[in-house]
Amino acid sequence: MSNTLFDKVWDSHVVQKIKDGPDVLFIDRHMVHEVTSPVAFLGLKKRGVKVLFPNKTFATADHNTPTINQHLPVQDPLSANQLKALEENSKEHGISYWGLGHEKNGIVHVVGPEYGITQPGATIVCGDSHTSTHGAFGAIAFGIGTSEVEMVLSTQCIMQPKPKKMRITVKGSLNKGVTPKDVALFIISKLSTSGATGYFVEYSGTVFSNMSMEGRMTVCNLSIEMGARGGMIAPDEKTFDYIKGKEFTPKGKNWERAMEYWSTLKSDENAIFDKEIEFDGTKINPMITFGTNPGMGIGISNEIPKAESQDGGVHTYKKSLNYMNFEEGDSMIGKNIDFVFLGSCTNGRIEDFREFTRIVKGKQKASNVTAWLVPGSHKVEKAIKDEGLLKILNDSGFELREPGCSACLAMNDDKIPAGKYAVSTSNRNFEGRQGPGSRTLLASPLVAAAAAITGKITDPRTLI
Amino acid sequence: MAYDKFNILKSSCVPLPIENVDTDQIIPARFLKATERVGFGENLFRDWRFNSDNSPKEDFVLNNKKYKGKILVGGKNFGSGSSREHAAWAIYDYGFRCVISSFFADIFRANCLNIGVLPVQVSPEFLEKLFNQIYENPETEIEVDLTTQKVSITEQKISERFEINSYKKENMLNGYDDIDYLMNIKDSIKEFSKSTPL
Ligand code: SF4
Numbered sequence: 001m002s003n004t005l006f007d008k009v010w011d012s013h014v015v016q017k018i019k020d021g022p023d024v025l026f027i028d029r030h031m032v033h034e035v036t037s038p039v040a041f042l043g044l045k046k047r048g049v050k051v052l053f054p055n056k057t058f059a060t061a062d063h064n065t066p067t068i069n070q071h072l073p074v075q076d077p078l079s080a081n082q083l084k085a086l087e088e089n090s091k092e093h094g095i096s097y098w099g100l101g102h103e104k105n106g107i108v109h110v111v112g113p114e115y116g117i118t119q120p121g122a123t124i125v126c127g128d129s130h131t132s133t134h135g136a137f138g139a140i141a142f143g144i145g146t147s148e149v150e151m152v153l154s155t156q157c158i159m160q161p162k163p164k165k166m167r168i169t170v171k172g173s174l175n176k177g178v179t180p181k182d183v184a185l186f187i188i189s190k191l192s193t194s195g196a197t198g199y200f201v202e203y204s205g206t207v208f209s210n211m212s213m214e215g216r217m218t219v220c221n222l223s224i225e226m227g228a229r230g231g232m233i234a235p236d237e238k239t240f241d242y243i244k245g246k247e248f249t250p251k252g253k254n255w256e257r258a259m260e261y262w263s264t265l266k267s268d269e270n271a272i273f274d275k276e277i278e279f280d281g282t283k284i285n286p287m288i289t290f291g292t293n294p295g296m297g298i299g300i301s302n303e304i305p306k307a308e309s310q311d312g313g314v315h316t317y318k319k320s321l322n323y324m325n326f327e328e329g330d331s332m333i334g335k336n337i338d339f340v341f342l343g344s345c346t347n348g349r350i351e352d353f354r355e356f357t358r359i360v361k362g363k364q365k366a367s368n369v370t371a372w373l374v375p376g377s378h379k380v381e382k383a384i385k386d387e388g389l390l391k392i393l394n395d396s397g398f399e400l401r402e403p404g405c406s407a408c409l410a411m412n413d414d415k416i417p418a419g420k421y422a423v424s425t426s427n428r429n430f431e432g433r434q435g436p437g438s439r440t441l442l443a444s445p446l447v448a449a450a451a452a453i454t455g456k457i458t459d460p461r462t463l464i
Numbered sequence: 465m466a467y468d469k470f471n472i473l474k475s476s477c478v479p480l481p482i483e484n485v486d487t488d489q490i491i492p493a494r495f496l497k498a499t500e501r502v503g504f505g506e507n508l509f510r511d512w513r514f515n516s517d518n519s520p521k522e523d524f525v526l527n528n529k530k531y532k533g534k535i536l537v538g539g540k541n542f543g544s545g546s547s548r549e550h551a552a553w554a555i556y557d558y559g560f561r562c563v564i565s566s567f568f569a570d571i572f573r574a575n576c577l578n579i580g581v582l583p584v585q586v587s588p589e590f591l592e593k594l595f596n597q598i599y600e601n602p603e604t605e606i607e608v609d610l611t612t613q614k615v616s617i618t619e620q621k622i623s624e625r626f627e628i629n630s631y632k633k634e635n636m637l638n639g640y641d642d643i644d645y646l647m648n649i650k651d652s653i654k655e656f657s658k659s660t661p662l
Pocket of ligand 1: 062063107108109128129130344345346404405408409426427
């Protein structure tokens with residue numbers, strides 16, 4: 001029988017099939033953070049049960065944490081309380097905990113792969129929708145709600161119907177200045193934010209096989225923004241090189257055994273997908289969003305489309321443009337911006353900082369721009385320093401903050417003020433996502449860098 | 465934890481004909497700092513409902529006394545974005561027991577089912593009729609019958625069948641949750657775990 005990569009991993013984790021109901025799916029890795037877990041732990045307490053497999057659960061603090069002065073006590077009492085709850089819950093249940101100040105601390109989806117918690121063929125969940133990031137390694141990874149967090153803590157399983165399968169193939173190669181983020185924003189703009197709802201996506205084609213692991217993570221991360229449960233890419237030599245020797249990956253004989261299994265993790269030749277979509281990589285340009293959902297993206301030198309040309313409600317579309325204070329037909333190039341945010345689990349990895357630095361090197365930050373450069377983890381932060389990027393950034397007028405989710409969801413103090421425009425490398429441009437009234441333009445680290453230098457939307461290809 | 469049983473719900477509706485309503489709108493991130501599941505209803509649709517000085521925005525539907533009830537009717541692709549279950553909690557805590565839309569985001573739908581809010585997916589045509597009916601008569605009573613999987617606009621004598629898998633349906637009818645089920649098969653889960661490589 002021909003199976004897809006997704007089938008292979010899913011089917012091997014089904015503990016029980018319920019007729020006309022969901023599958024009981026065994027979870028190999030559960031990542032936990034401070035925001036979506038406290039109520040789940042409270043549920044365990046009420047039921048009087050302990051975490052079933054503490055060694056399969058990993059906690060890190062990221063959503064709420066400040067990105068300056070992390071050595072000082074957290075100022076906001078509510079945030080401090082959530083962080084304390086995570087620490088205490090982890091201790092009580094014997095879970096590995098990388099809290100604020102811990103050398104391995106960072107954004108949950110950045111640290112998982114960094115330390116080899118993320119592995120091919122695994123099932124990985126976390127109470128955060130961008131858990132799909134881990135699919136870059138050929139894992140089935142997706143976000144869950146707090147009730148499901150409680151399920152996994154108490155039984156190491158969740159109950160879900162098996163999603164349908166979609167394959168997105170991008171052929172050819174990418175042009176200069178076009179990054180994995182652009183590929184993802186391009187796909188979402190074609191599929192819309194609900195185009196993959198009910199599906200699990202496999203990405204294939206030369207564009208992805210040529211992509212670095214960081215790039216693959218960016219693409220898989222954004223799968224959720226087209227409504228997909230998750231996205232995955234078959235593991236290959238790059239994947240194995242990336243994880244080899246990491247703290248939590250198998251060693252010696254176990255590695256060889258694992259490799260034997262991992263090398264079977266690809267869709268069989270005749271495997272059938274419920275839906276197949278194909279794009280030409282050479283047609284993709286640097287992208288930017290102009291509206292209030294990630295599907296509202298265009299090539300950076302295009303004009304904002306007319307409402308009538310869009311699927312869906314004209315009313316919703318106009319409401320969105322109104323919020324952004326943009327007009328149909330506007331050109332994005334040249335629009336003034338106020339903030340730049342480089343970071344998040346989408347683009348907060350070392351490669352993203354290299355790309356950003358490549359553009360700003362030898363130039364100066366525009367005086368009207370406030371830039372927040374937030375590494376995804378301490379490991380990324382260290383690499384930025386070790387590789388000499390920090391010096392270049394400092395010379396260009398930029399400072400580096402400490403790791404965390406930061407302005408991706410603005411739960412801490414990193415909030416974009418009302419009415420201000422931020423070019424952001426994160427994943428969501430919803431109304432108020434980066435602070436009440438904030439206006440977000442999603443883009444790649446290159447576009448963000450170009451905006452930071454010029455103070456306005458600029459095609460990064462003119463600066464490379 | 466087990467929740468209220470859901471059987472037949474008859475109620476007037478609150479209309480929100482906006483597409484792609486994301487969970488950041490349903491409950492903004494800055495209200496996710498609680499460590500207990502209380503009080504989320506107060507901040508449901510916070511930034512659409514209140515100005516920055518906390519005064520109510522007159523034109524938002526939750527501030528319009530004409531519309532009330534236990535059913536929220538939303539536009540296509542309701543509940544997209546963040547997986548925060550707090551969005552479903554806020555909807556429940558505010559007093560809704562059912563959300564009707566022509567399309568739901570996956571995680572949001574699952575979250576609702578896990579806490580006892582029934583997501584009812586109807587055809588775009590039915591949704592439009594429903595909105596029209598509510599605007600014509602805000603007191604219109606809608607009947608959502610989980611046993612027969614039917615949603616009816618009683619006044620217009622029209623109804624439509626909705627889908628729900630039979631396992632989830634049983635759960636909702638009885639107020640069970642998945643953890644109750646999983647706890648019962650814990651031994652087979654432990655047995656299964658021995659065969660997993662990780
Ligand atoms: S960076 Fe943003 S998307 Fe990623 S885990 Fe943090 S809040 Fe979620």
